[in-house]
Amino acid sequence: MDNQLMDKLVSLCKRRGYVFPGSEIYGGLANTWDFGPLGVELKNNIKKFWWQTMVWQRDDVVGLDSSIIMNPKVWEASGHVSNFSDPLIDCKNCKSRFRADELMAGKYGDISMKDGKTSCPLCGGELTESRKFNMMFKTFVGPMEDSSSLIYLRPETAQGIFNNFKQVLNVSRKKIPFGIAQIGKAFRNEITPGNFIFRTLEFEQMEMEFFVKPDSDRRWYNYWVSERFDWYLKLGLKKENIRKRPHEKNELAHYAKACTDIEYSFPFASLGEDGRPWGELEGIANRTDYDLSNHMEHSGKDLNYFDEINKASFLPYVIEPSAGMDRMTLAVLIDAYHEEKDENGEIRIVLKINPKIAPIKVAILPLVKNKENIVKLSQKLYQSLRSEFMVDYDEIGSIGRRYRRQDEAGTPYCLTVDFDSLEDKAVTLRDRDTMKQERINISEINDWLRDKLK
Ligand code: ATP
Numbered sequence: 001m002d003n004q005l006m007d008k009l010v011s012l013c014k015r016r017g018y019v020f021p022g023s024e025i026y027g028g029l030a031n032t033w034d035f036g037p038l039g040v041e042l043k044n045n046i047k048k049f050w051w052q053t054m055v056w057q058r059d060d061v062v063g064l065d066s067s068i069i070m071n072p073k074v075w076e077a078s079g080h081v082s083n084f085s086d087p088l089i090d091c092k093n094c095k096s097r098f099r100a101d102e103l104m105a106g107k108y109g110d111i112s113m114k115d116g117k118t119s120c121p122l123c124g125g126e127l128t129e130s131r132k133f134n135m136m137f138k139t140f141v142g143p144m145e146d147s148s149s150l151i152y153l154r155p156e157t158a159q160g161i162f163n164n165f166k167q168v169l170n171v172s173r174k175k176i177p178f179g180i181a182q183i184g185k186a187f188r189n190e191i192t193p194g195n196f197i198f199r200t201l202e203f204e205q206m207e208m209e210f211f212v213k214p215d216s217d218r219r220w221y222n223y224w225v226s227e228r229f230d231w232y233l234k235l236g237l238k239k240e241n242i243r244k245r246p247h248e249k250n251e252l253a254h255y256a257k258a259c260t261d262i263e264y265s266f267p268f269a270s271l272g273e274d275g276r277p278w279g280e281l282e283g284i285a286n287r288t289d290y291d292l293s294n295h296m297e298h299s300g301k302d303l304n305y306f307d308e309i310n311k312a313s314f315l316p317y318v319i320e321p322s323a324g325m326d327r328m329t330l331a332v333l334i335d336a337y338h339e340e341k342d343e344n345g346e347i348r349i350v351l352k353i354n355p356k357i358a359p360i361k362v363a364i365l366p367l368v369k370n371k372e373n374i375v376k377l378s379q380k381l382y383q384s385l386r387s388e389f390m391v392d393y394d395e396i397g398s399i400g401r402r403y404r405r406q407d408e409a410g411t412p413y414c415l416t417v418d419f420d421s422l423e424d425k426a427v428t429l430r431d432r433d434t435m436k437q438e439r440i441n442i443s444e445i446n447d448w449l450r451d452k453l454k
Contacts, residue, residue, distance in 0.1 A: 005267055009337055010196055012349065016409050018042065018333065019197060031194040031201050033326075038409055041359030041390055043204070043329055046235070047183055049357060050206050050323070053231060054181045061179040061208060062172045066160025068153060068185060075136065075152050077298035078159050078291060083254055085132040086191065093125025099192050100130040107270070135188045137201075153187035158320060160184075161209045162291045166303055176305055176316055177220060179210035183325070195268045197326045198279065204325035211305070211316035214289065217257070220319045221286045225260045228284055228321045232262060235328075236354030237335050241265045243278065255290040259283055264331040281331060282323035289315040332357065336410060342435070351410030352433050356453055360411040361389040365402050367418040369395040378417040381427070381442060389449060407432055412452075415445065 013019040018039040022032030035043055055063045075081050087100035098108055109121035118127055137153040140146075154160065161168075161180045168180050183206045190199050197203075212220045225244060232242050247259040262282045263269075269279030292315050296303045304313040332353060342348040355361065362385060366378035378393070385391045392411065394402050399416060406414050416428040421442075429440045440448060 005334070005337065006196065008339075008349075009333060012337070012351075012408060013039070013333065016405075031190060031199065033197050033200060038359040039329070042332065042353070042357060042410075043325060045357040045359070046328060046332065047204075047206065047325065049235065050231075051181070051183065053234075054179075054206075054208055058179075060174065060177060061181050061210070062168060062174065064161060064164055064168060064180050064182045065184065066157070066164060066182065068187075069141075069151055070154060070159065070163065072151050073298055074159050074163060074295075077294045078162075079254060079294065080136055080152075080155060080159075081134070084136055084155055085134045087130045088133045088191065089130050090128045091120035091123065091125045092128060094120060094123040096120060096122050097191055102192065105270075133189075133191065135190065137187045137189055154185075155188050156186050156322070157182045157184045157205045157207045158209060158322065159291070161207065162295055162318075165209075165211070165292065166301070169305070176307070177210060177212045177216070179208050181206075181208040183207075195266070197330050198266060198268070200326060203327075206323045206325055206328075208321050209287075210319045210321075212319060214314065214317045217286050217288070217317040217319065221258055221284070224319050224321050225262075225284045228282060228323075229262055232281070235332065235357065237264065237331060241331075241335060242281070245272075245278065253285065255285075255287050257286040257288050259285040264327075264334075266331070266334065279327075280324075281327050282321060284319070284321045287318040287320050289317055291318060292316065348404065348407060350407040350432060353410040353412075355412035358410045358412050359390060360392045360406070360409055361453060362413045362415060362449060363392040363394055363402070363406045363411050365399060365414055365416045366395050367399065367416055371419075373422050374417055374419070377421055377442075381415065381417065381445070385446065385449070388446065389453075403430060403435075413449070415440075 016038055017036035020034045020036055021028045022034050023029045051063070055061050089098050089100050089103055090096070102108065103121070119125065120127055136155050138150060139153065140149040141151050142149050161182055164180070183204060185202060186205045187202050190201060192199065194200055210220060210224065229242070229244055233239060241264055243263050245261045245263050247261065252259055261280045262284070263278040264281045265276050266279040267277055269277035272278040292303045296315070303315065305316050306313050333351065336351040336353040338350050338352055340348050340350065364378050364382045366374045368374055382391060382393045392406070394405065403414060412432045414430040416430065418428065421427050425443070426439045426441045428437050430437045
């Protein structure tokens with residue numbers, strides 16, 4: 001994989017309606033992107049798959065949808081007001097802005113040392129001292145713009161879960177160990193380059209806080225690291241492109257006792273020790289009782305859990321798998337991107353997305369658009385499938401071109417209705433990955449598809 005791949009992918013995403021640059025008619029806005037008709041389907045399918053695994057198929061996890069805007073005290077208690085910052089350094093000459101840690105690591109090029117002072121890797125100019133830059137977006141509630149009305153857009157969904165811990169516990173009547181899952185938007189005032197949808201100002205997180213007995217934290221931590229890794233395989237990512245990376249002690253967040261990242265080999269990411277580029281998809285952290293104890297202290301509310309069996313109260317520890325929806329979508333797209341030679345020696349671009357999460361499941365292609373019987377039969381098939389599946393109907397251009405369009409969109413199956421269909425009540429089923437074609441009876445299609453997408 002190379003960086004050229006990213007250019008091709010960004011262009012395909014725009015061409016086919018996966019991802020568009022944000023606010024494009026006004027010249028765009030850095031690090032913002034919009035998801036088009038196919039992008040929103042893909043994201044919804046991935047979210048649904050996560051939700052099914054994390055909530056529906058488990059007895060010990062329930063869902064939540066908490067608000068983005070919260071009482072600002074939440075962010076004081078969580079440590080975000082004082083700690084959620086990047087160290088920044090500016091060049092006094094060319095005004096470039098760098099993250100201090102990345103600058104020192106040589107990410108922007110070689111830095112020279114003059115009289116013990118580092119100089120700008122871009123122009124050699126003098127650099128400012130490093131200073132903290134809080135990454136939370138601020139705004140105001142109501143008409144007054146003063147400190148009493150200051151609020152933040154949440155930089156993570158997790159705090160909404162901690163705030164609702166007691167209420168969810170009571171209504172769900174769960175016993176520890178149990179978890180609360182949430183999918184929602186988070187906002188971060190990122191200053192380093194975004195790399196398409198890898199790092200954006202506004203993104204979706206899929207987080208689950210799993211509350212456990214303090215002495216069982218290691219076991220549950222290991223359990224979730226392995227569960228979550230396996231989930232990415234089920235999502236369809238190639239095993240050789242993902243890995244687990246336990247954090248070194250010195251890179252752990254202030255609240256974490258242990259953390260393992262699940263990383264994907266994003267072509268633009270920094271090189272790992274194995275010489276391959278790796279970037280974070282998801283972090284699984286042992287957050288201990290850091291959050292609950294801080295909220296208990298700041299809110300004055302008792303957040304202890306009462307253990308009926310031992311008749312004792314304790315503050316649970318928390319294991320948190322925290323995944324980035326947009327990064328996951330990007331990994332799926334990169335993993336799926338293929339260029340191969342077709343039977344005529346021409347390059348075929350195809351997105352080999354796992355059919356279960358592919359935006360369009362099947363495309364109905366009437367061989368000709370001006371034969372009433374064929375159109376009628378095609379429309380009937382279209383209507384019978386669309387109540388259950390996301391279906392596309394395409395009658396424009398040659399069949400070959402239509403197949404190529406669906407290949408680029410990642411549509412796993414195409415159904416071509418031809419003259420024979422009027423007689424044999426069957427259509428040609430064409431497989432995206434193998435390009436093999438076979439006849440299938442119209443009456444069997446629903447069951448066949450259901451089975452494939454199970
Ligand atoms: P990074 O080191 O890349 O900034 P992080 O360690 O700060 O990420 P977390 O706070 O652990 O990230 O957030 C959990 C997940 O949310 C990340 O694994 C990532 O997938 C996603 N995420 C975080 N920041 C962004 C962003 N700016 N844009 C898109 N996704 C993000």
